[in-house]
Amino acid sequence: MHTKNLLSNIIKVLFGLVLLAIGILIGKFYNFPHFEISKSIDLINLFSIVVTVGLAIIITVFFDKRKNDNRVEKDLILRRVDNVYEITAELQKESISGTIPYTEAASSIKRINTAMQSIYKTIEKCQFSIKDDIKESIKNAIGDLRDILTDTPKMSEEQIQNSELPIEVKDGIIYYNRQRIAQIEAKFDAIKDSLLELQIRINKK
Amino acid sequence: MESLEIKIARDFSFSPGPRYIDEGKNSGEQFRKHVLYPKFKEAIKTNIKIVVDLDGTDGYGTSFLEEAFGGLIRIDKLSYEEIIKCLKIISKEENYLIDDVFEYLKDAHEESAK
Numbered sequence: 001m002h003t004k005n006l007l008s009n010i011i012k013v014l015f016g017l018v019l020l021a022i023g024i025l026i027g028k029f030y031n032f033p034h035f036e037i038s039k040s041i042d043l044i045n046l047f048s049i050v051v052t053v054g055l056a057i058i059i060t061v062f063f064d065k066r067k068n069d070n071r072v073e074k075d076l077i078l079r080r081v082d083n084v085y086e087i088t089a090e091l092q093k094e095s096i097s098g099t100i101p102y103t104e105a106a107s108s109i110k111r112i113n114t115a116m117q118s119i120y121k122t123i124e125k126c127q128f129s130i131k132d133d134i135k136e137s138i139k140n141a142i143g144d145l146r147d148i149l150t151d152t153p154k155m156s157e158e159q160i161q162n163s164e165l166p167i168e169v170k171d172g173i174i175y176y177n178r179q180r181i182a183q184i185e186a187k188f189d190a191i192k193d194s195l196l197e198l199q200i201r202i203n204k205k
Numbered sequence: 206m207e208s209l210e211i212k213i214a215r216d217f218s219f220s221p222g223p224r225y226i227d228e229g230k231n232s233g234e235q236f237r238k239h240v241l242y243p244k245f246k247e248a249i250k251t252n253i254k255i256v257v258d259l260d261g262t263d264g265y266g267t268s269f270l271e272e273a274f275g276g277l278i279r280i281d282k283l284s285y286e287e288i289i290k291c292l293k294i295i296s297k298e299e300n301y302l303i304d305d306v307f308e309y310l311k312d313a314h315e316e317s318a319k
Contacts, residue, residue, distance in 0.1 A: 102229060102266055103220045110264030113299050139301060150266030152224050154279070169268075172222055172229030 073126045092188040128205045141191040208254040214261030224268035233272030259296040275313035285314035
């Protein structure tokens with residue numbers, strides 16, 4: 001890595017020297033019609049040129065580096081949001097099949113939540129600010145999903161057996177009816193919409 | 206004020222289950238009956254605080270937490286005020302669960318008052 005940088009710098013210096021040599025040769029052997037080239041330069045003009053060139057280099061290097069760093073950080077954060085999207089998609093696939101182990105549904109929701117907390121911390125570290133409304137919207141969407149996936153009715157065993165319930169748990173496995181599956185789908189859509197909104201906002205930073 | 210700590214991952218299960226014992230292993234009902242209610246009775250009697258630490262588990266479903274905490278009022282007939290006075294919840298991993306638990310207690314209190 002160090003050798004590569006050194007080589008790149010040597011090439012840049014050589015290129016600069018070649019350009020300088022070409023400039024001197026053109027100035028010496030070619031006469032520009034209608035222009036007079038002065039052989040002297042005053043000190044203030046020279047200072048002004050040096051300062052202008054110096055500022056141009058500093059600004060270019062500083063802003064390019066900053067822009068580049070921002071892009072890398074944004075890409076890293078967006079990739080982590082993609083991971084949350086994947087966990088959400090896996091949970092959706094399994095739950096809309098109509099059955100899912102209770103502990104698996106609960107643990108997937110926790111994974112989504114903790115991944116989101118970690119993303120917000122990274123966003124803060126990178127000094128991008130994300131408005132609270134999107135965080136609130138994601139939090140509510142995840143909370144709603146947790147309820148619709150894992151909230152079973154408060155009933156006695158007898159009542160449970162004699163009712164047509166949208167959600168039932170037997171031997172630790174949750175069973176959803178069609179109506180509940182449709183509601184679950186709607187909640188997943190809400191989460192995905194909020195995640196997409198977050199990605200768009202991060203990308204605009 | 207002295208306190209009594211319950212860490213669910215250590216004192217009950219790493220993988221909390223559904224609402225009722227009949228529905229599967231490590232249910233909220235089981236947790237309430239065997240861990241939470243006996244400790245609450247003791248805490249209320251001796252006037253000490255109960256600290257319930259929710260961290261370190263696989264995650265909680267809504268009905269586990271509702272049954273465990275709401276059931277203290279609905280089934281075990283503890284008073285809402287006494288529970289609120291001596292309960293402290295720790296949840297660093299999923300901090301919104303703290304509000305959820307107090308919401309379940311409030312709902313159970315309002316339902317029982319009807």
